[in-house]
Amino acid sequence: MRVDLTTKPYNLDAEGIKWVKDTIAGMSVEEKIGQLFINMGSERTGEYLTGVLNNYHIGGVRYNPGMAEEVYEQNKILQENSKIPLLIAANTEAGGNGACKDGTYVGVEVKIAATNDTKYAYEMGRVSGVEAAAIGCNWSFAPIVDINRNWRNPIIATRTWSGDVDKTIAMSLAYMKGIQESGIAPAAKHFPGDGIDERDQHLSFSVNPYSTEEWDATFGKVYGTLFDAGLPSIMAGHISLPEYVKYFNPAATVQEQIMPATLNKYILTDLLRDKMGFNGLVVTDASHMVAMTSAMKRQDMLPTAIAAGSDLFLFFNDPDEDFQWMLDGYNNGVITDERLEEALTRILGTKAALGLHKKAKTEILPTKEEAMAKIGLPENKAIAVEVADKAITLVKNNQNIFPISPEKTKRVLLVNVEGHKGGFGAMIGGEAVRPVDTLKGILEAEGFEVSIWESTEERINKLPEEERAAAVANVYAQKRPIKDLIAAYDLVINVASVQPNTDQRIQWPASKGTPDIPFYVHEIPTIFVSVQAPNHLADVPQVQTYINTYDSKDFTLQALVNKMVGRSEFTGVSPVDAFCGFLDTRY
Numbered sequence: 001m002r003v004d005l006t007t008k009p010y011n012l013d014a015e016g017i018k019w020v021k022d023t024i025a026g027m028s029v030e031e032k033i034g035q036l037f038i039n040m041g042s043e044r045t046g047e048y049l050t051g052v053l054n055n056y057h058i059g060g061v062r063y064n065p066g067m068a069e070e071v072y073e074q075n076k077i078l079q080e081n082s083k084i085p086l087l088i089a090a091n092t093e094a095g096g097n098g099a100c101k102d103g104t105y106v107g108v109e110v111k112i113a114a115t116n117d118t119k120y121a122y123e124m125g126r127v128s129g130v131e132a133a134a135i136g137c138n139w140s141f142a143p144i145v146d147i148n149r150n151w152r153n154p155i156i157a158t159r160t161w162s163g164d165v166d167k168t169i170a171m172s173l174a175y176m177k178g179i180q181e182s183g184i185a186p187a188a189k190h191f192p193g194d195g196i197d198e199r200d201q202h203l204s205f206s207v208n209p210y211s212t213e214e215w216d217a218t219f220g221k222v223y224g225t226l227f228d229a230g231l232p233s234i235m236a237g238h239i240s241l242p243e244y245v246k247y248f249n250p251a252a253t254v255q256e257q258i259m260p261a262t263l264n265k266y267i268l269t270d271l272l273r274d275k276m277g278f279n280g281l282v283v284t285d286a287s288h289m290v291a292m293t294s295a296m297k298r299q300d301m302l303p304t305a306i307a308a309g310s311d312l313f314l315f316f317n318d319p320d321e322d323f324q325w326m327l328d329g330y331n332n333g334v335i336t337d338e339r340l341e342e343a344l345t346r347i348l349g350t351k352a353a354l355g356l357h358k359k360a361k362t363e364i365l366p367t368k369e370e371a372m373a374k375i376g377l378p379e380n381k382a383i384a385v386e387v388a389d390k391a392i393t394l395v396k397n398n399q400n401i402f403p404i405s406p407e408k409t410k411r412v413l414l415v416n417v418e419g420h421k422g423g424f425g426a427m428i429g430g431e432a433v434r435p436v437d438t439l440k441g442i443l444e445a446e447g448f449e450v451s452i453w454e455s456t457e458e459r460i461n462k463l464p465e466e467e468r469a470a471a472v473a474n475v476y477a478q479k480r481p482i483k484d485l486i487a488a489y490d491l492v493i494n495v496a497s498v499q500p501n502t503d504q505r506i507q508w509p510a511s512k513g514t515p516d517i518p519f520y521v522h523e524i525p526t527i528f529v530s531v532q533a534p535n536h537l538a539d540v541p542q543v544q545t546y547i548n549t550y551d552s553k554d555f556t557l558q559a560l561v562n563k564m565v566g567r568s569e570f571t572g573v574s575p576v577d578a579f580c581g582f583l584d585t586r587y
Helices: 014-025 029-034 046-056 068-081 109-114 118-134 165-180 212-217 219-228 242-248 254-258 265-275 298-308 319-331 337-353 368-372 378-391 423-427 435-445 456-461 465-473 482-488 554-564
Strands: 037-039 060-062 087-090 185-191 233-236 281-284 393-397 411-417 449-452 491-496 526-530 545-548
Touching: 014 337, 029 319, 037 046, 037 319, 046 068, 046 319, 068 087, 068 118, 068 368, 087 337, 109 118, 109 165, 109 378, 118 165, 118 368, 118 378, 165 185, 165 219, 185 219, 185 281, 212 219, 212 242, 233 265, 242 254, 242 265, 265 298, 281 337, 298 319, 298 337, 378 554, 411 435, 435 449, 435 491, 435 554, 456 465
Parallel strands: 037 060, 060 087, 185 233, 233 281, 411 449, 411 491, 491 526, 526 545
Antiparallel strands: 393 545
């Protein structure tokens, strides 16, 4: 068997190893199969939670977000009613807010990296660990260690540290140290590595096209360093790695080459286990993502994931179907006894490494009073303010525009710049308060006279329905003299709030000659600010001053204004190629 519980990341003593072996020996086949599943709870009622435990014998959960108090109660019910202690995971990618809604946001990964100081990656891990552990979490699907080298990538624009290998390693190690201090096991993701393709595994296949040499020098170096540091677990992504499949099998078919890592023995066993020597736990990424579900029938997909080298399967679709299909895969030999034993040994070994086997069920969580006292502490919230001040990045400034002041540029026009409006964001109404609205108040407090541009689309939508078609047809005839713009405003600030987990592209309106699109960069002083995705220079190469803030929190926008008026310096260092590889974006 490939698992060594005496060494990292488990480092178990004889007592811990005995607990793992005895627990496995005492399990029924159904209980063993159940341990392979991580459930996404649909309710927090005691009846539902105990039902899942009793019917499916799950190995762990990753729950829907909730307030700290309700998550605590959920996790208490789960641990006190589970025959075997559970792994309870959270997505603490940006702070304790990934464990509970009232947890502390510190900063998205790219924002932390823009501080150019690993201290803040450690703090993000530390705060995440304190708050997650308080409410009963013991596992985190973080850090994200993908390497951001494709500005078109829709998944990791703000959710990973950098395009630089060494910076990714340094930030990841600091985060690991911080979160492990609270007894949380980090799971780095998404092996074998995102950030090179421009597709979204939720919606399509995705490939890491690197050669074996390129991969070894980048993603291989990142993961290898984390393994040496004792990384307990990884999340396998639905990402193919064709060149390494051909390395292990030169005769591999195209279908074998493009099979996602979560279902690919060449990647999870031959590369990860045998070549790289990873001894820790592997969980699949979510099993509803199209890159996985479209690879084969679901009834085949479940046992294939375990046979390939995944130890845990993330999320039921229909629990009755999925459980039976996994059991069928064992009964028909897709999952061998040896492979099942390996997976169970890693699962229980991880639980023992967290000390779960040493605690009474009622003692796994702290008291509720202790737990709530650790959520949202002012000193932890203050870290996010400090991060904002250090991270905001003046990417491009080819004009002598700072500091701005009411004396020089009193009349300011703010222009709201948007991206794709569809999907869940549109269904839930998007941002409650637009960043331009917040900025207006901050700038007015500084003495500026501030207007917000009403876009042509907004104006037309206010017209009676019978008048809209004519108004749209007349868009090109509505141009105005440049002198009108210059006479009305001293400064234009374009504020792009485009969610990074989309295609990130700015969606320009059909109008021409209006302030919606910054055509006027040589006519009037213009500043372009992106408050989300850091890659908008590809769409506005003409702007002469471009700033990335990485999020639109109120304190971040206040820090932005502080810098624009000269109260503080721009100190952020872009951890990604904000020029998007183009020549024209620099000039």
